[in-house]
Amino acid sequence: MARGAPPGGVSGSAPGLLAACQAGEPGAFRRLFQARSAQVYRWALFLGLTPADAEDAAQEVLVVASQRIQLCRAEEALTSWLFQVTRRVVANARRRRWWRDVFSASGSDDAETAALEHEDASDVQQELAIRACLAKLPKAQAEVLLLMEVEGHTREEVAEMLSLPPGTVASRLRLARAAFRAAWEADGHAPLAAQEESEAGP
Amino acid sequence: MSERRDEGLGLGKALGRATVPADVQRRIVVGALDRLEQPRARLAPWALVAAGAAAALAVGVWRFSGGARTPEAGTLVATTEATTYALGPHRVELAAASRLRFTAVEPGAVQLELEAGRAHFRVAKLRGGEHFRVRGAAATVEVVGTRFDVEAVGACTRVRVQEGQVRVTPVGQGAEALTPGQERTVCPPAGPEVLSAEEKLVREALGLISSERELPRAAELLERYRRDYAGGVFEEEALFYLCLTRARLGQGGEARALREAFLARFPQSSRGQRLRELSLP
Numbered sequence: 001m002a003r004g005a006p007p008g009g010v011s012g013s014a015p016g017l018l019a020a021c022q023a024g025e026p027g028a029f030r031r032l033f034q035a036r037s038a039q040v041y042r043w044a045l046f047l048g049l050t051p052a053d054a055e056d057a058a059q060e061v062l063v064v065a066s067q068r069i070q071l072c073r074a075e076e077a078l079t080s081w082l083f084q085v086t087r088r089v090v091a092n093a094r095r096r097r098w099w100r101d102v103f104s105a106s107g108s109d110d111a112e113t114a115a116l117e118h119e120d121a122s123d124v125q126q127e128l129a130i131r132a133c134l135a136k137l138p139k140a141q142a143e144v145l146l147l148m149e150v151e152g153h154t155r156e157e158v159a160e161m162l163s164l165p166p167g168t169v170a171s172r173l174r175l176a177r178a179a180f181r182a183a184w185e186a187d188g189h190a191p192l193a194a195q196e197e198s199e200a201g202p
Numbered sequence: 203m204s205e206r207r208d209e210g211l212g213l214g215k216a217l218g219r220a221t222v223p224a225d226v227q228r229r230i231v232v233g234a235l236d237r238l239e240q241p242r243a244r245l246a247p248w249a250l251v252a253a254g255a256a257a258a259l260a261v262g263v264w265r266f267s268g269g270a271r272t273p274e275a276g277t278l279v280a281t282t283e284a285t286t287y288a289l290g291p292h293r294v295e296l297a298a299a300s301r302l303r304f305t306a307v308e309p310g311a312v313q314l315e316l317e318a319g320r321a322h323f324r325v326a327k328l329r330g331g332e333h334f335r336v337r338g339a340a341a342t343v344e345v346v347g348t349r350f351d352v353e354a355v356g357a358c359t360r361v362r363v364q365e366g367q368v369r370v371t372p373v374g375q376g377a378e379a380l381t382p383g384q385e386r387t388v389c390p391p392a393g394p395e396v397l398s399a400e401e402k403l404v405r406e407a408l409g410l411i412s413s414e415r416e417l418p419r420a421a422e423l424l425e426r427y428r429r430d431y432a433g434g435v436f437e438e439e440a441l442f443y444l445c446l447t448r449a450r451l452g453q454g455g456e457a458r459a460l461r462e463a464f465l466a467r468f469p470q471s472s473r474g475q476r477l478r479e480l481s482l483p
Contacts, residue, residue, distance in 0.1 A: 030235060037230040038222035055230055062234035070280035116220035127220060130213055140479065149213040163476070165411070165450065177211055 018075045021066065033062050040086055046146045047090045048135040057093045061086050080161040133183040141176035148173055275307045276472035291326035292334065306470040313337070320353040341388040342435055344369045358389035373401060373435060403427045404436045411447055421447045442473045454483040
């Protein structure tokens, strides 16, 4: 997988799309939504939301982004800015879910549903297991693992997206990997195949 | 676990070519477009009742504030048309295509940063200990009780006073009082002397921090800033980055004390949340 290109095939927006949205060009927001919906949905999903909540959150992220589009200053900052919006929306969605679960006897169970399309049906269990283990990690660690391990961003890109020094990203990544391995093995899964590179980034 | 090398987990590989289903993408896009066009269509009946009550309350507040909006502290607003904001008894009229950050918004303490464009301020009489400050790129304007304009003109800051008196403090220089009818444009000096000693100190420290070189030296420069320029225009930045640097250096005790100092000194700062989330050794 190419670094910086999410496995879902969403690699960014057409050049000039941000400017078109900021200028209020007809159809610009629809194009932005089409270009970014899958990416935002994956973020929400791997940050711990159920598929249904992730879908709602993705809609909300796009609506909030369109209402505040003037605050995004550059095309190249769009991914980073959208991720910041997603973090806040996901945090709110998790709080709402907590309240909903408090007042609901049955609770939510669609976390056990696959949210992605897989070429091989056996990968469905893999997706569920990864989401379950990510959900056990502290938020700060899950974000770094999502962006580097799942989405394939470099350490420097993640540092910019999270407004952190690259060294902090590296240390969070180390902790996150250790925590994820512990959760993975505690759930009785076979070890994941290690990547050839030991860490993203140049 | 602890003896294992820090290898990648291969999560991307494990997920293979998993994609977001096309129908999910379509629902997200259509739903978002619907919500943009018909924001009230999703309200449940109980929510409509609550919205009605909120609207009635909002009308009261609206009337009370003369139809102006009141932004939260930490908000950065960017206007496409002229917009009026209410800050308690004060009013800010932000021109179209302007950007203004509401750094602190609380009774007796208003701090704003004009990043672009022009804003007109109508400030009610301030009592002792209260302040209303507007920071531009080149100067900080402090109100003594008045009506005035601040305009960002490139790297310069232009101030015009219509009523009352304001105190203008160019970055790194002494304060100057402006009275009605007076106008002052403050620009950074040209050429290599463009930065004040105060700004140079902070910039040098931030350069070291961003490149992760000589962090102890960066901490020393920021400590010096705090000592030599107490209450200076970069006080917030210096305290914030000093806290992050101490944490990065593994000096948890110092970082904790600096975090407490920051939160006490700048309770409305948007950077406070970042420090609260900081995991300290």
